[in-house]
Amino acid sequence: MSKNKEYLIKRGSSEYEVIIGLEVHAQVLSKSKLFSDSPTNFGAEPNTQVSLVDAAFPGMLPVINEFCIKQAVKTGIGLNAVINKKSIFDRKNYFYADLPQGYQISQYKDPIVGEGSILLDLPDGEKNVGIERLHLEQDAGKSIHDIDPQNTLVDLNRSGVALMEIVSKPDLRSPEEVNLYIKKLRSIMRYLGTCDGNMQEGSLRADVNVSIRKTGDKKLGTRCEIKNVNSIKFMQMAIEYEANRQADILEEGGSIDQETRLFDTKKNETRSMRSKEDAHDYRYFPDPDLLPLELTEDFISKIKKEIPELPDEKKKRFVDKFKLTPYEANILVSDIETSKYFENVIKNSDVKLATNWITGELFALLNDRNLEMSESPISSKNLSTLINLIKDGTISGKIAKTVFEIMANESKDPKSIIDEKGLKQQSDPKEIEKIVDAVIKENPKNVELFKSGKDKLFGFFVGQVMKKTDGKANPKLVNDILKKKLN
Amino acid sequence: MSDIINLTLSALIDKIKKKELSSQEITNAYIARAEKSKDLNTYITTDFENAIEKAKKFDEKGNFDCKLPGVPLAVKDLFCTNNLKTTAGSKILSNFIPSYESTVTQYLWDEGAILLGKLNCDEFAMGSSNETSFFGNVESPVGKKVVPGGSSGGSASALAAKLTPATIGTDTGGSIRQPASFTGTVGLKPTYGSCSRYGIVAFASSLDQAGPMTQDVSDAALMLDVISKYDTKDSTSVNFKRGDYFKSLSSNIKGKKIGIPKEYRVDGMPKEIESLWQDGITLLKKLGAKIIDISLPHTKYALPAYYIVAPAEASSNLARYDGVKYGYRSEGENLISMYENTRSEGFGDEVKRRIMIGTYVLSSGYYDAYYLKAQKIRRLIKNDFDEVYKSVDAILTPSTPSSAFKIGDKTDDPVSMYLNDIFTVPVNLSGLPAISIPAGKDKNNYPLGLQIIGKAFEEQNLLDISYSMEKELNFKNNLQDWWIK
Amino acid sequence: MSIDLKTIKHIAKLSRISIDDKKAKELEKDLNSIFEFIEALNKVDTKKVDPLTSIAETSLKLRGDEVKTKNIREQILKNSPDENKDFFVVPKVVE
Ligand SMILES: [Mg+2]
Ligand SMILES: [Zn+2]
DSSP states (O other): OOOOOOOEEEETTEEEEEEEEEEEEEEOOOSBOSSSSSBOOTTOSTTSSOOTTTTTOTTOOOOOBHHHHHHHHHHHHHTTOOBOSEEOOEEEEOOOTTOTTSEEEEOOSSOSBOOEEEEEEETTEEEEEEEEEEEEEEOOOEEEOSSOSSEEEEEOTTTTOEEEEEEEOSOBOSHHHHHHHHHHHHHHHHHHTSOOOOTTTTSEEEEEEEEEEETTOOSOOOOEEEEEEOSHHHHHHHHHHHHHHHHHHHHTTOOOOOEEEEEETTTTEEEEOHHHHTTOOOOOEEOTTSOOEEOOHHHHHHHHHTOOOOHHHHHHHHHHHHOOOHHHHHHHHSSHHHHHHHHHHTTTSOHHHHHHHIIIIIHHHHHHHTOOGGGOSSOHHHHHHHHHHHHTTSSOHHHHHHHHHHHHHHOOOHHHHHHHHTOOOBOOHHHHHHHHHHHHHHOHHHHHHHHTTOGGGHHHHHHHHHHHTTTOBOHHHHHHHHHHHHO | OHHHHTSOHHHHHHHHHTTSSOHHHHHHHHHHHHHHTGGGOOEEEEOHHHHHHHHHHHHHHOOTTSSSTTOEEEEETTBOBTTBOOOTTOGGGTTOOOSSOOHHHHHHHHTTOEEEEEEOOSGGGOOSSSOSOTTOOOOOTTSTTBOOOSSSHHHHHHHHTTSSSOEEEEESSSTTHHHHHHHTOEEEEOOTTSSOOTTBOOSOTTTOEEEEEESSHHHHHHHHHHHOOOOTTSTTOOOOOOOOHHHHOOOOOTTOEEEEEGGGSOTTOOHHHHHHHHHHHHHHHHTTOEEEEEOOTTGGGHHHHHHHHHHHHHHHHGGGOSSSSSSOOOOOSSHHHHHHHHHHHHSOHHHHHHHHHHHHHHSTTTIIIIIIHHHHHHHHHHHHHHHHTTTOSEEEEESOSSOOOBTTSSTTOHHHHHGGGTTTHHHHHHTOOEEEEEEEEOTTSOEEEEEEEEOTTOHHHHHHHHHHHHHHHOOOOOOOOTTOO | OOOOHHHHHHHHHHTTOOOOHHHHHHHHHHHHHHHHHHGGGGGSOOTTOOOOOOOOSSOOOOBOSOOOOOOOHHHHHTTOSSOOSSOEEEEOOOO
16 A cells, blocks of 8 residues: 655644545536437527427426436446446435526436446555445536626526536545546546546546645544636635634634535635525435336446446556556556557567657647647647658657657648758768868867877767768768767 | 317218318317307417418328328327427416327327317316316216316317317326216227327326227227337337228127126216116127126225325326426425425425325335335236226226216315216226217216226227127217307 | 324425415414324334335336437527526526
């Protein structure tokens, strides 16, 4: 068992451990909604993606989307979780402007997916985080408070969109672990194609449950739930703030109220949502418009066959087969697009070089331009060609960087860039010998000094040769010939 | 003209097909009579102009091979009708115009029927006397100031008064059968899952079922042929093999085993109901059926269980009426007061009472004691039926524990009102089909009905038994048209 | 067991129905008489009974992932009490 770098809140002589559990709401990737046939497009004009069912017109009834069920089961398998053959849809009753039915169809006692786990790679080892459950439910609409000064406006475009609520066990212990957990969960779902994980568009949000306890205590403290946080950074900030707030209260001899809180991103603090507290009785009961969902073994095993290689397996394979370090493998598998790119590059070229070029130059480029791997200006095919040109000595590593830069701007293939710009490496020993001779001839003084023991001057000669060849001379040959001539 | 309104649905269809009557003649006859019958208050919304227009079109180029060729029909105002106001008898929907059509009404129009208008009903189908409607009481043609029963009271009254040749209602706890019994008409509640609930304003989803209300049993079979179809828009719709009910009707019930449940002999049941039941038993024997005494031991718990299950579902189903998307809205200084004022003003007392009951039985701390308990009782009630159906084909009971009463007689005491449905409710809880047929009259000359309960999905059997009884009973309402102006 | 006024008011709040004191008293009377009648259920031993939630003798049917309803905003909004052609409108909500 590796011991993690501990995240502790210190108050005087006391040390508090922070206990975190997450309820992640992940939007299911599907064309139509969970119980209706309207579209799920993001960013559409208000109330244009709404069916009579989504707006809860009288007499409208829910009919479940089979694909959403498959997506949930798939995700469950990806989380190494138990798939429940029988699950039940319940109504969660409460009134809200953006909840047209006056209830949300969710799963309460019998979710579609039971216990599972997610493996995190911490700097000092691995950690398993337990998954409590995954259930399917409807998203609500959106209340807009800042368009009309007098009123709240309601857009039901999201109303009825399928969500997977993925509930972790209270196994997380620091904002950093939360960061890794969300990224890993997101990665798994993107591999599976069950959620795009786009946090800006709200495809992934989390309710964060935070409690603290003195180190060594066994009993969990009273927790607060911070609702609907939509970025990892905000989750981390909210946890940091909330843990410290709780520690202050306990230090002063107070006690924590179990409550729902909101993270105010402008003030960087959490505050109580008393409005949601009063009349907090959801009156769950099985939705009488729906029957229990029963999955056959056949249905589940068909989905199992569709599960692709997931990040953990892929990482293991990369380490075992390609001899990558776990660190390198991790970086390459964490995003499905990156792993696809990598695997395309190495189909025909050197693994080590590919690893270095992707995690080095390419990542830097994407980072610089704020691009996703899928938007890379350099195709995997072109990078593969570039790497092969380095490998066979057509160009040097240094020239390769120049070619790479041109590729990034013109998205041409490296061979034509090299031809056009005449960047091909000079690897003819006779040619290089001529240049070396010229350099020696032009610098008699330095030759003298070198021979008298000033070894450092060797670099000067290499530099002179490179200068004369615009950097195109094969460095190895230059080295060899210089050594021979100077000694 | 008076001949037309005295024809049964199947007789009308026959005459249309033979071109002895036109759709326009028939439609005009019913409209003319409706205009003179406004005192019964059966209609909430009429659509007569459109009906005449459609009748004209039908006569010009209608399809005479349809099941309901050019037949004008009025329906309960719980079915959403495209472009025609649908209120569910409530103020909260008093201005609601759907942009869609319920599945079952669509089936009617697909078979050539023409909509006359929307019939009064108890608010959200909650009531047994049509006295909870926002649009006022309905009078029964069987007697002045007499209730037609409920919740399909407007439908029953309109049918008995011959303002529509047939109609459809909905039955959650007896809302088709009890008013049929009170008005001397036939009311059939099909097996749960037979008729789509899509587009019907929901009361209690696990109990609601649409069904025909007709002048006789063959008309009920004919209507059932039209409205009983599998529908993918309703997740509780059942895809079973439906019969050709009308064509297959048979009056031969020799050897059929009919159960008589002793638990339906309740305290204080009027003698005339008891003798009605006895006469029914005698008749069945005469028709060659075998009478078997049976026991449904949990019968007496059906009504209390129903008054947990139905309000619980209703409290949730009616949460959508919040003044935001459609219907009545009362202003409020904030969202919550807008909700509270809207719902307080928009719903009538009985609806509010049931929402409150439903909210209470689902609320934290009470769920197990009430809701879960009721679901368990529901299982026991269904088990009772499953058990007796091992030895009988159908069950005979009275439809109601009393005949129709006067308007206002039971409005002060909700429980006495609820007791009206004591014989009908177990059927809804078990999802079974049942029919009420007129079988006699009480001392006031008010009709009395007998209920036949069948096995799930065996509507044909139910129809055959009632068809054969009907022939012998030869019931006549003999109404005096006292309400006609 | 009886339902007191405080409970009546709590249920009304949960139900989003405003009631005055007079109405609350009426409801107290009605609900108590209804629940007195409902209490009959306590006589039945249901320890070993499975609750029956769905009477339809069928399994949940699944729909294909197809978009059929496109933009019907006009239909969706035409019955709404407030006149706004893009949104539903409710009194200002402060979170
Ligand atoms: Mg939550
Ligand atoms: Zn949720």
